[in-house]
Amino acid sequence: MKPIIGITTFYDRKPQKVYTAVSDSYVRSVILAGGIPILLPVVEEVELAEEYLDAIDGLLLSGGEDVCTMRYGENPIKEVEMFCPQRDDFEINLFIEALNRDMPVLGICRGIQVMNAALGGSLYQDIFTQVDNVLGHLPKKMPVDTLFHCINFVKGSRLEKIFDTRNLRVNSYHHQAVKQVADAFIATAFSTDHIIEAIEHKDKKFAVGVQWHPEDLTIKYPHFIKLFQALVSASERNEN
Numbered sequence: 498m499k500p501i502i503g504i505t506t507f508y509d510r511k512p513q514k515v516y517t518a519v520s521d522s523y524v525r526s527v528i529l530a531g532g533i534p535i536l537l538p539v540v541e542e543v544e545l546a547e548e549y550l551d552a553i554d555g556l557l558l559s560g561g562e563d564v565c566t567m568r569y570g571e572n573p574i575k576e577v578e579m580f581c582p583q584r585d586d587f588e589i590n591l592f593i594e595a596l597n598r599d600m601p602v603l604g605i606c607r608g609i610q611v612m613n614a615a616l617g618g619s620l621y622q623d624i625f626t627q628v629d630n631v632l633g634h635l636p637k638k639m640p641v642d643t644l645f646h647c648i649n650f651v652k653g654s655r656l657e658k659i660f661d662t663r664n665l666r667v668n669s670y671h672h673q674a675v676k677q678v679a680d681a682f683i684a685t686a687f688s689t690d691h692i693i694e695a696i697e698h699k700d701k702k703f704a705v706g707v708q709w710h711p712e713d714l715t716i717k718y719p720h721f722i723k724l725f726q727a728l729v730s731a732s733e734r735n736e737n
């Protein structure tokens with residue numbers, strides 16, 4: 498049985514209705530990696546979130562809104578234009594319960610930020626106003642499958658092993674980033690301006706967060722599927 502990967506979603510608020518949505522590239526990447534994707538709508542019922550986890554083998558925390566700054570004890574600066582407390586509550590509870598079960602988790606963009614904030618770390622609310630000498634990380638006028646900047650993996654990290662290299666060119670689409678790494682994680686990838694581009698849990702089977710968007714690269718640059726294959730592989734059930 499192929500591993501079932503739950504993918505978190507966001508509220509897509511239209512004038513007359515609210516939809517549950519996620520970029521289809523997450524779905525395609527899980528399928529390409531040999532998993533079965535299912536979407537996890539945001540819910541406020543905590544017990545329902547736990548039943549979600551009963552139905553999946555691995556969790557993918559997708560991208561989206563800024564995490565509420567009060568989660569890491571800060572009032573929002575003017576560059577923070579929106580957050581979704583319901584999604585924060587849902588995903589933070591889901592992530593913590595997934596860790597309690599040692600369920601494999603991959604966080605992407607917002608997802609790495611949720612993981613870090615959930616375990617007591619903090620975020621740069623806006624790297625372009627809070628980080629000196631920061632490079633480009635938000636090429637709004639370029640296709641999302643554009644390789645935009647380099648990152649370097651820490652020697653011996655899981656991500657170095659997954660991609661079989663110490664450095665990689667990635668796409669980018671964020672204005673926030675991990676600032677203080679939560680104690681449970683280690684930062685294992687950095688861009689050349691020292692922005693944290695990945696974190697890995699020190700103890701769990703597979704709890705990895707990346708700041709770039711590998712799901713948007715898996716068609717044009719197939720080596721990025723390796724990260725989803727690692728999630729799917731870690732999520733395989735012990736059939737015996």
Ligand SMILES: N[C@@H](CCC(=O)NCCCC(=O)O)C(=O)O
Nearest residue numbers: 560561562563606607671672673
């Ligand atoms: N708000 C955070 C995270 C940005 C992010 O997740 N962007 C992708 C959104 C759409 C998608 O999921 O593909 C930040 O700006 O740093």
